[in-house]
Amino acid sequence: MKKYSVFSLARNALDYHENWTEAWRSPEPKPEYDVIIVGGGGHGLATAYYLAKEHGITNVAVIEKGWLGGGNVARNTTIVRSNYQLEGNAFFYEKGMDLWRSMSQDLNYNVMFSSRGVINLAHNDAQVDAFQRRGNTMRLNGIDAEWLTVAEIKKRAPLLNTENMRYPVYGGLCQPKGGTARHDAVAWGYARAADDRGVDMIQNCEVTGMRIENGKILGVETTKGFIGAKKVGVAVAGHSSQVFQMAGMRLPMETHVLQAMVSEPIKPALDTVITSGAAHCYISQSDKGEMVFGGDIDFYNSYAQRGNYPIIEHVVTAMCELFPAFSRLRLMRTWGGVMDMSMDGTPIIDKTPIDSLYINAGWCYGGFKATPASGWCFAHTIAQDQPHDLNSAFRLNRFETGHTLDEKGVGSTPNMH
Numbered sequence: 001m002k003k004y005s006v007f008s009l010a011r012n013a014l015d016y017h018e019n020w021t022e023a024w025r026s027p028e029p030k031p032e033y034d035v036i037i038v039g040g041g042g043h044g045l046a047t048a049y050y051l052a053k054e055h056g057i058t059n060v061a062v063i064e065k066g067w068l069g070g071g072n073v074a075r076n077t078t079i080v081r082s083n084y085q086l087e088g089n090a091f092f093y094e095k096g097m098d099l100w101r102s103m104s105q106d107l108n109y110n111v112m113f114s115s116r117g118v119i120n121l122a123h124n125d126a127q128v129d130a131f132q133r134r135g136n137t138m139r140l141n142g143i144d145a146e147w148l149t150v151a152e153i154k155k156r157a158p159l160l161n162t163e164n165m166r167y168p169v170y171g172g173l174c175q176p177k178g179g180t181a182r183h184d185a186v187a188w189g190y191a192r193a194a195d196d197r198g199v200d201m202i203q204n205c206e207v208t209g210m211r212i213e214n215g216k217i218l219g220v221e222t223t224k225g226f227i228g229a230k231k232v233g234v235a236v237a238g239h240s241s242q243v244f245q246m247a248g249m250r251l252p253m254e255t256h257v258l259q260a261m262v263s264e265p266i267k268p269a270l271d272t273v274i275t276s277g278a279a280h281c282y283i284s285q286s287d288k289g290e291m292v293f294g295g296d297i298d299f300y301n302s303y304a305q306r307g308n309y310p311i312i313e314h315v316v317t318a319m320c321e322l323f324p325a326f327s328r329l330r331l332m333r334t335w336g337g338v339m340d341m342s343m344d345g346t347p348i349i350d351k352t353p354i355d356s357l358y359i360n361a362g363w364c365y366g367g368f369k370a371t372p373a374s375g376w377c378f379a380h381t382i383a384q385d386q387p388h389d390l391n392s393a394f395r396l397n398r399f400e401t402g403h404t405l406d407e408k409g410v411g412s413t414p415n416m417h
């Protein structure tokens with residue numbers, strides 16, 4: 001693979017940028033692979049990359065029904081954080097933060113990771129208590145957290161309305177090292193780096209069935225025919241229930257639509273991420289200048305990648321209450337993605353009862369930030385045939401055994417903290 005650098009940029013500029021090579025190959029599938037990863041989203045691509053990099057397993061194919069980066073990985077609002085309180089979550093997401101920090105250098109691809117801080121606004125005394133407890137636990141776990149007074153928040157976000165609103169701001173929990181990253185660059189960076197290590201990216205190839213004999217998976221049926229595999233890992237996010245149904249499994253999970261939207265681009269106006277669980281809105285500014293914002297799920301089951309107007313109106317109203325100055329902006333685009341909502345709001349990275357079939361699912365609305373840690377842990381789980389310590393709480397059978405991990409006690413709607 002040709003290295004991307006300032007020199008290659010200069011060299012290619014001399015050729016009017018007409019001679020860049022393709023970022024990854026588009027091979028025909030081989031009859032058999034050591035590992036097949038179903039789903040070419042962030043988690044599937046990261047898994048393939050870490051299988052090759054960390055475990056030397058390179059006879060790998062990523063099977064994607066559409067195109068790489070066509071799913072949630074490029075539909076999200078790009079917020080990256082590790083502000084969790086429970087141990088089962090905290091160290092997993094903090095591993096992710098470590099990987100985010102070095103990702104551009106590791107992949108030789110600029111994923112535009114920006115540690116601009118993530119501030120969760122508290123709007124009542126109970127939230128102040130809960131956020132401060134979480135912040136203290138984070139610090140005890142070695143994760144960065146700071147309590148900000150209203151005056152300090154105003155300094156960071158002068159346009160934020162803190163008083164003349166239904167729920168005035170009482171303070172905020174900030175994770176200074178949290179921030180944002182360029183979502184589709186993450187997909188392309190992992191794809192390019194995995195391809196460089198020999199992984200095959202098979203696009204426009206839908207998995208339509210699983211061949212299972214005597215309790216062991218032998219491969220997958222696809223629109224390009226049967227492809228054999230010693231091991232199969234599934235990371236299809238909102239389509240998890242459908243794909244695992246092919247293996248006769250019913251998951252503790254539902255699929256819901258989550259929408260987001262962007263305004264027209266404006267000059268720099270907000271250099272941090274603001275979230276408000278009480279108002280149902282979170283917002284940041286993209287490097288292009290658009291205000292990027294979203295809220296809660298649409299609260300009905302759907303596989304459609306678009307949502308309904310009342311939710312857009314609700315989120316826009318909340319955004320205008322938080323930032324009255326943005327009320328004159330034109331809304332440029334809205335879109336939706338299909339979310340794999342687990343019943344306790346926590347993901348699953350595990351083996352399944354079917355030999356050599358592995359599951360990565362249940363990311364709710366927070367799977368983008370988990371992309372590197374999820375790929376890293378899923379690769380370990382597949383390669384070693386057992387979970388890593390970091391994903392040992394994300395077991396499939398926790399709903400049977402009662403070891404659920406309900407971080408905020410709000411089940412499958414854990415957004416905006």
Ligand SMILES: Cc1cc2nc3c(=O)[nH]c(=O)nc-3n(C[C@H](O)[C@H](O)[C@H](O)COP(=O)(O)OP(=O)(O)OC[C@H]3O[C@@H](n4cnc5c(N)ncnc54)[C@H](O)[C@@H]3O)c2cc1C
Pocket residue numbers: 038039040041042043044063064065066067069070071072073074075076077078079080205206207208235236237238239243258259260294335336337338363364365366367368369370
């Ligand atoms: C509007 C919105 C905002 C969000 N904001 C944030 C945020 O700010 N921070 C955050 O951390 N998370 C956020 N998320 C959540 C995050 O985007 C997801 O949790 C995460 O991207 C899911 O993992 P993925 O990237 O692997 O999924 P995807 O990119 O959806 O990948 C799954 C892939 O599987 C493929 N597939 C499905 N079925 C098959 C099949 N049968 N055969 C082959 N391929 C198949 C799909 O085509 C898809 O490409 C947001 C999501 C949305 C929709």
